Amino acid sequence: MKFTPPECINCTSRIGSLMGCCNQSELESVSATKSCFTFRKGQIIFHEGGKPSGLYCINSGKVKVAKMGSDGKEQIVRLAKPGDIIGYRALMADTNYSASAVALDDAVVCFVPKSQFLELISHNVAFSGGLMKLLSTALGDAEERMVQMAYKPVRERLAEALLLLRKTYQPADGTDNFTISISREDLASIVGTAKETTIRLLSEFKDEKLITTKGSSITILDADKLYSICHLYD
Amino acid sequence: MKFTPPECINCTSRIGSLMGCCNQSELESVSATKSCFTFRKGQIIFHEGGKPSGLYCINSGKVKVAKMGSDGKEQIVRLAKPGDIIGYRALMADTNYSASAVALDDAVVCFVPKSQFLELISHNVAFSGGLMKLLSTALGDAEERMVQMAYKPVRERLAEALLLLRKTYQPADGTDNFTISISREDLASIVGTAKETTIRLLSEFKDEKLITTKGSSITILDADKLYSICHLYD
DNA sequence: TATCGGAACTGACTTTCATCATCTTTTAAA
DNA sequence: TTTAAAAGATGATGAAAGTCAGTTCCGATA
Numbered sequence: 122m123k124f125t126p127p128e129c130i131n132c133t134s135r136i137g138s139l140m141g142c143c144n145q146s147e148l149e150s151v152s153a154t155k156s157c158f159t160f161r162k163g164q165i166i167f168h169e170g171g172k173p174s175g176l177y178c179i180n181s182g183k184v185k186v187a188k189m190g191s192d193g194k195e196q197i198v199r200l201a202k203p204g205d206i207i208g209y210r211a212l213m214a215d216t217n218y219s220a221s222a223v224a225l226d227d228a229v230v231c232f233v234p235k236s237q238f239l240e241l242i243s244h245n246v247a248f249s250g251g252l253m254k255l256l257s258t259a260l261g262d263a264e265e266r267m268v269q270m271a272y273k274p275v276r277e278r279l280a281e282a283l284l285l286l287r288k289t290y291q292p293a294d295g296t297d298n299f300t301i302s303i304s305r306e307d308l309a310s311i312v313g314t315a316k317e318t319t320i321r322l323l324s325e326f327k328d329e330k331l332i333t334t335k336g337s338s339i340t341i342l343d344a345d346k347l348y349s350i351c352h353l354y355d
Numbered sequence: 356m357k358f359t360p361p362e363c364i365n366c367t368s369r370i371g372s373l374m375g376c377c378n379q380s381e382l383e384s385v386s387a388t389k390s391c392f393t394f395r396k397g398q399i400i401f402h403e404g405g406k407p408s409g410l411y412c413i414n415s416g417k418v419k420v421a422k423m424g425s426d427g428k429e430q431i432v433r434l435a436k437p438g439d440i441i442g443y444r445a446l447m448a449d450t451n452y453s454a455s456a457v458a459l460d461d462a463v464v465c466f467v468p469k470s471q472f473l474e475l476i477s478h479n480v481a482f483s484g485g486l487m488k489l490l491s492t493a494l495g496d497a498e499e500r501m502v503q504m505a506y507k508p509v510r511e512r513l514a515e516a517l518l519l520l521r522k523t524y525q526p527a528d529g530t531d532n533f534t535i536s537i538s539r540e541d542l543a544s545i546v547g548t549a550k551e552t553t554i555r556l557l558s559e560f561k562d563e564k565l566i567t568t569k570g571s572s573i574t575i576l577d578a579d580k581l582y583s584i585c586h587l588y589d
Numbered sequence: 590t591a592t593c594g595g596a597a598c599t600g601a602c603t604t605t606c607a608t609c610a611t612c613t614t615t616t617a618a619a
Numbered sequence: 620t621t622t623a624a625a626a627g628a629t630g631a632t633g634a635a636a637g638t639c640a641g642t643t644c645c646g647a648t649a
Contacts, residue, residue, distance in 0.1 A: 188498060190506035191587065198498045214491035219498065249483065256490040257448035263497035264422060264432045264453065270504035271547030272424035275606070305627065313505030315607055320628055336615060337626075353425065509636070539597065549637055554598055570645065571596075 126157030126231060127180055134180060134204035139255060142247040151241075156232045166207070166222040166230055173211040173218055175234040179203050182228025183290060187310060188220045197310045198263065200289045209252065210259070212238065225307065273351075275314045279322050280350040282311040283332070287341055302338040360391030360465060361414055368414060368438035373489060376481040385475075390466045400441070400456035400464055407445040407452055409468040413437050416462025417524060421544060422454045429544045432497065434523045443486065444493070446472065459541065507585075509548045513556050514584040516545040517566070521575055536572040 129152040135141050143151065157180070160166055166177055169189060179201050186199040186207055198220055201207050211218045212235060224230075242249045269278055287299045309319040323339070326332045331343045331350075341347065363386040369375050377385065391414070394400060400411055403423060413435050420433040420441055432454055435441050445452045446469060458464075476483045503512055521533040543553040557573070560566045565577045565584075575581065 188502045190502050191511075192506060194506050196502040196505050198501060210491050210494050213487045214495055215488070216495065219495050243480070246477070249487075253447045253483075253487060253490065254449065256487065256494060257444050258450075260444050260490060260494045260497060261448055261450065261453050263494060263501055267432060267497055267501045267504055267547075268422045268424050268430040270501055271430050272426060272428050277425075313501075316626095317608080317628085318606060321606095324628075334627090550596095551598085551638080552636060555636095558598075568597090 126152070126155060127229070128152050129155075129231075132180060136204070138178075138204035139206055139248065139251050140178060140204070142245060142251045143241065144245075147241065147245065151233055151237060154234060154237050158230050158232065160224040160228045160230060162224055162227055164224050166224060166228075167218055169218050169221040171218050173208055173235070175208070175232050176206055176212060176238045177208045177222065178206045178231045178233060180229040180231055182230075183225040184222055184228060184230070185225050185307065185310075186220050186222050195310045196313055197307065199259065200285070200311075202289055206255075209255070213252070213256065225303070270313050275312060275318055276322050276325070277351045277353060278312045278314070279308075279319060279326075280347040282308060283339070283341060284344065284347055284351065285311065287344065298340050298342055299344075300338055300340040302336075304337055308339075360386070360389060361463070362386050363389075363465075366414060370438070372438035373440055373482065373485050374412060374438070376479060376485045377475065378479075381475065381479065385467055385471060388468060388471050392464050392466065394458040394462045394464060396458055396461055398458050400458065400462075401452055403452050403455040405452050407442055407469070409442070409466050410440055410446060410472045411442045411456065412440050412465045412467060414463040414465055416464070417459040418456055418462060418464070419459050419541065419544075420454050420456050430547055431541065431544045432500075433493065434519070434545075436523055440489075443489070447486070447490065459537070504547050509546060509552055510556050510559070511585045511587060512546045512548070513542075513553060513560075514581040516542060517573070517575060518578065518581055518585065519545070521578065532574050532576055533578075534572055534574040536570075538571055542573075 129135065129140065129143075129148040130145070132140070135143075135148075140148070140151075155178075160182070166184065167173070181203050184201040184205075184207060185197045186201060187195050187197045190196055199207075201222075207222050208218070242252065269281065273281075286301050286303065290301055291299050305316050305320050305323070308323075309316045312319060323332065323334065326347075327334060329346075331341070331346050333340045333342060363369065363374065363377075363382040364379070366374070369377075369382075374382070374385075389412075392400075394416070400418065401407070415437050418435040418439075418441060419431045420435060421429050421431045424430055433441075435456075441456050442452070476486065503515065507515075520535050520537065524535055525533050539550050539554050539557070542557075543550045546553060557566065557568065560581075561568060563580075565575070565580050567574045567576060
C-alpha cells in the first residue's frame with residue numbers, strides 16, 4: 122500500500138545506517154524519487170526468486186529476511202530494523218532474490234530504484250565503502266551462524282537467538298528488561314529447529330528464571346546467563 | 356617460505372578472477388609490490404583472530420578457509436583455488452580474521468599489501484565492482500549453506516559437498532570422472548558433521564556405485580545421481 | 590622389506606531432536 | 620460475550636547422527 126512518504130531528511134532512522142553516508146542534496150534527491158509503502162504484519166515485501174528492481178529501506182517496523190528450506194521449513198537469515206536496508210545482496214550480485222522479506226510488525230518501507238542506488242554507489246565513496254562494510258559484516262555473520270548450525274546444540278542456539286533479538290531490537294534507551302513479541306514459529310526459524318523444540322526449551326528457560334513469557338511475548342530476565350549458555354565451550 | 360615470485364602479467368589464474376579486472380600497469384605495480392610464499396600441505400596461511408595486513412591471491416594449490424566451532428570442531432566455510440583471493444572479508448569489514456586459511460595441497464600464494472589493495476579499490480571501478488559482486492555471491496552462498504545445515508540431512512549435505520568439490524576443482528578440460536584426494540576429516544568439515552558419519556555415508560555411496568575410493572582419494576562416478584540426492588525435496 | 594603411525598573404516602551404544610498427537614490458552618471475529 | 624481459529628504447550632515415540640572403542644589398511648621411513 123502506497124501513501125504519503127516520510128522525508129529522508131527528517132528520518133531519524135538514517136543515523137548510523139547506510140543512508141547516513143548521504144549528503145543533503147543526495148537525500149533530497151532520494152526523497153524525491155523514492156516510493157513508500159506500508160505493510161501489515163505478515164505481508165511480503167519481496168519474494169524469494171523475484172527480480173530486484175531497487176532497494177528497500179525500513180522506516181519503521183521489524184522485518185525478517187528468510188529462505189525456504191528444501192522441505193518447506195523456513196530459515197530466517199537476517200533481521201532488519203528501522204534504518205536498515207534490505208535487498209542489497211541480490212542487487213549487487215545481479216541475481217534474483219535468494220530470500221524473501223516479510224514484515225514482522227506493521228511496517229513502513231521506502232523503495233529506492235536501482236538506478237538511483239547505483240548512482241549513489243558510483244558518486245559517493247563513503248556510500249560504496251559503507252555498502253562493502255555492510256556486505257562484509259553480513260558475510261561474517263552468516264558464516265558464524267553456519268558454524269553454529271553445524272555444531273551448536275539447539276539450546277545454545279536458542280539462547281543466541283534471544284540475544285540477537287535483544288541486540289537488534291533493544292530500544293536505544295533500554296536498560297530495562299527486554300521484551301519482544303514473536304511467534305514460536307518465527308523464533309524456531311531463527312534457531313533453525315522445530316517449533317515444538319523451541320517451545321520446550323523456552324519452558325526450560327522459564328524454569329531457570331532466565332525469561333518469562335506472556336502469550337507470544339518473551340521477556341529476558343537474565344541476559345548474562347543466556348550469554349554464558351551460548352558460550353559454554355568458548 | 357618466500358621465494359622467487361611469479362609475475363602477475365603471466366599468471367593464467369587471474370583470468371576470470373578479481374585480478375582480471377586490473378589493467379597492465381596495475382598488474383605490473385602489483386607484481387612489483389607483492390610478496391610470494393609457498394606453503395606445504397597443512398600449513399596455515401592466516402589465522403583466525405589475527406589482524407589482516409593485506410590480501411592473499413592463490414597462484415597454485417587448494418586452500419580451505421575454516422572456522423573453529425565452539426567445541427573444537429572445524430567448519431570449512433569456503434574453498435579456494437588458483438586465481439581466487441582470500442582474506443578480503445576481514446580487510447573490508449575492518450575486523451580481525453574470522454576464519455583461518457590452510458593449504459590443502461602444497462600451494463603458492465601471493466600477498467598484496469592492504470594499501471595497494473585499497474588503492475585498486477578506489478581507482479578502479481571494475482575492481483571495486485568485482486569485489487562487491489564477490490562479497491555478494493559469497494554472502495548468498497553462506498546463507499544457502501546456513502539453511503542446508505539447519506534442515507538438510509547429512510546424506511544430502513555430503514552429496515552437495517562432493518559436487519561442490521567437483522565444481523570448484525574440476526580441471527577446465529575435465530569431461531572425465533572427477534577425482535580428488537581429501538581427508539575424511541576435511542570432508543566432514545565441509546559437511547558439518549562427524550568424521551565417522553562421513554565415512555559411513557561414503558560407504559553407502561560406494562555401495563550405490565555413485566563413487567569409488569582409493570585411500571583418501573574419491574572419484575565421482577555418477578554426478579547426476581548425487582545431484583538428485585541433494586535436491587530430493589526441491 | 591619390515592614396522593610404525595596415521596588415516597580409513599566398522600560396530601555398539603547413547604543422545605538429541607523431529608514428528609505426531611493431544612490438550613490448553615490466547616486472540617480475534619461474530 | 621460467545622465461539623471459532625490460531626498459537627502455545629506437553630507427552631510419547633522413533634529416526635538420525637554423535638561418541639567411543641576397536642580393527643584394518645596404507646604409506647612413509649628405517
